[in-house]
Amino acid sequence: MTSSTIYIPVLSPPTPAASPGPDTDGFPAIPVALPHNPALRQQYLASLLHSLTPGELLFVSTTIAPLLKRDFIADLPTELALMVLACIDEPRTLARASRVSRRWKAMVADESVWRGLCIHIGFGSRLRPRPRDPDDEPLEEMEQFAPYLMDPAQQWLAAKRRRPKPSHPPPPTFSYYQHFKQSYRTMMNWRTGGTLLRAHRMNPTPPPPNAQQALNSIDVITSVALDADWVVVGLANSKIHVFSSRTGVLARTLVGHDAGVWGPNALVVSGGCDKVLRVWDVRSGYPIHVLSGHTSTIRCLRMLHNRPLAVTGSRDSTLRVWDVQRGRMVRVMAGHSGSVRCLDVCGNRAVSGSYDATCRVWDVDTGECMHVLRGHFHQIYSVAFDGVRIASGGLDTTVRVWDALTGQCLALLQGHTALVCQLQLSPSLPTTPHPAPILVTGGSDGRVITFSLNTYTPLHRIAAHDSSVTSLQFDGRWLVTAGNDGRVRLWEIRTGTYVRELSEGGESVWKVCFGGGSGDAEMGLGAGGSARGGGGEGEAEGEDGEGGQGHDGGGDVIAIMCKRAGKSVMEIWSFRPEDMPTASS
Structure with missing residues (x-):
């Protein structure tokens, strides 16, 4: 049987119509040559933008804007x-x-x-001083023992009251960011903040039978100095009080002078109305040396920077140089015919001002009088010396500036109408916000005047107080003044602008001293160095770190000595960020 195959024809499906092309009505196609011709591209885009609605233009703008931004910090x-x-x-x-x-x-x-x-x-670049070990901080519970010598039992009691501390980690490496952050916050606290660490009332003690001081002046605060660790206060009742500048706690009361104390130096040296110089071990309270030689009240005292030498001036019209390490007098410098009222030191030179209306420049190493500066007509009450220039002020209401090398008078500065009792010089320092050297003067007329030492012209005339200016200090940023009107005021040193009052008003303010921060504004208390501030009665000694005054306004503690309700009060204020109250407190 024969098989056969039958093929059934299959018709192909119809071809679908072509897809419709884009509607080009009103939107002409981009010419083929357009991508290669920038002029044609710009012309095309311009015509396109003109045909867009406002909403479409906004869409294009928001789309294009991110495309035009470049992260230049990342790309550079x-x-x-x-x-x-x-x-x-x-x-x-x-x-x-x-x-x-x-x-x-x-x-x-x-x-x-x-x-x-x-x-x-103007915050400088110096390391902040390493804070004292917390275990060394004086305890508030031990304040009652401050007037007594520290014996082993008291040392054991103090150690027992301190809680054990773990071993402290090594200090972190210096960071400019952290330094700026700390300094900036401190600066802002000066402007608007501040915390009162402690306020101490200096209780008067009955005067000894042979005392020559009036009862109402027995508790007068006559001198002050401070650094990053300590505040030292001298009183007319022959006592020296030592406080912690970190906490304000009274650490030690030094008793030994028979009459008022007129110039304590940095926890180490003090001189008083009993004509003797005393060298103290502050931690124990023991007097190391009692040095005699002057025949009248010691009115002023300065220490040489990084040398164990003290220079004192007395009402007996002499200056004396002392070796405070060995406890002996080195030499007598005589020449004045009146009481030595004020002195300042820089390097191995000392400048003294006297009631005989002259200043003298001395070589401390030889005792030789290098120059006699004549020009004032009345007693000289204040001097300041920065190694290059000497400034002197007195009862004749004028300030004279002298060349320390030649002894020539460089300028006669006028503006005060009463005794010029306060002076401070600032050397020219490139890191300060105010690089030009300036001189600040304060008078019994309540005025404070800043002078340029380049042109010897007034920069600012400040009506600071309603009564005599009793204290002033400035650094590269701030000027602090105090007066017999009971006010302590803060000013900007560059502009002379008033900022605010730093403390509650009182009957009078005797002394103000600030420092203790990262900058050279601190008025140190260690042996050696000298404050660049000049001449008030009972002026305290200080150390400025590198021989200059106040680079960067880094001071973070201020001590204010005043009279309120008939009582002498000492306040310690902190501007450190870590001492500021928190929002929760």
């Missing part, structure tokens, strides 16, 4: 990006820049950026 080489950031002189701008991205935050955190900002604003 690291060195160039850091140079750009270093040009920013506003810390808030840097803070905002650090929140842009992780890359920006890392670049802003570079130390070179904050180093430049520290120098620009």
Whole structure:
């Protein structure tokens, strides 16, 4: 049987119609040559934009805007990006820049950026002094034992009251960012904040039978000095009180002078109305040396920087140089015919001012009088010496500036109408916000005047107080003044602008001293060095770190000695960020 195959034809499906092309009505096609011709591309885009509605234009704008932004910090080489950031002189701008991205935050955190900002604003670049071990801080519970010598039993009691501390980690490496942060917050606290650490009432004690002082002046505070660790206060009742500048706690009361104390130096040296110089071990309270030689009241005292030599001036019209380490007098410097009222030192030179209306420049190492500065017509009450210039002020209401090398009078400065009782010189320092050297004077007329030492012209005339200016101190940023009107006022040194009052008003303010921070503004208390402030009665000795006064306004503690409700009061205020009250407190 034969098989056969049958083929059934299959018809192909119909071809579908072509897809419709894009609607080109009102939207002309891009010419083929357009991508290669920039002029035609721009012409095409311009015609396109003119045909868009406002809503479409907004859409195009928001779409294009991100495409036009460039992260120049990320795109630039690291060195160039850091140079750009270093040009920013506003810390808030840097803070905002650090929140842009992780890359920006890392670049802003570079130390070179904050180093430049520290120098620009005037915070300097020095390390903060290492804080004292907390175990060495005086205890509030031990204040009752301050007038007594520290014996082993009291040392054991003090150690027992301190809680055991773990071993302290090594101090962190210096950071310009942390230095700026601390200094900036401290600066803002000076302007608007501040915490009262302690307020001490100096209880008067009955005078001894042979005392020549009036009862109402027996508790007068006559001198003060402070550094990062201590505040030392001398009183007319022959006592010296030592307080912690970290906590304000009374650490020690030094008793030994038979009459009022007129110039304690840095926990070490003090001189008084009993004509003797005493050298103290403050921690134990023991007097190490009692040095005699003067035949009348010691009115002024200064220490030589980094040398164990003290210079004293007395009402007996002589100056004497003492070796406070060996406990002996080195030499007598005679020449004045009146009481030596004030002195200042720099290097191996000392400058003294006297009631005989002259100043004398002395070589401390030889005792030779280098120059006799004549020009004042009445007693000299204040001097300041920075190694190059000498400033002197007195009862004739004038201030004279002298060349320390030649002894020639460089300028006669006028403006006060009464006794010029306060002086402070500032050397020219490139890291200060106010680089030009200036002189600040305070008088019994209540005025404070700042002079340029480049032109010898007044920069600012400040009506600071309603009565005599009793104390003044300035650094690269702030000027603090105190007066017999009971006020303590803060001013900007560069502009002379009033900022605020620093303390509650009282009957009078005797002394004000600030420092203890990261800058050279501190008025140190260690043996050696001298404060650049001149001449008030009972002026305290100080150390300025590197022989200059106040680079950067880094002082964070101020001591105020005043009279309130008939009582002598000593206040210690802190501007340290860590001492500020928190929001929860």
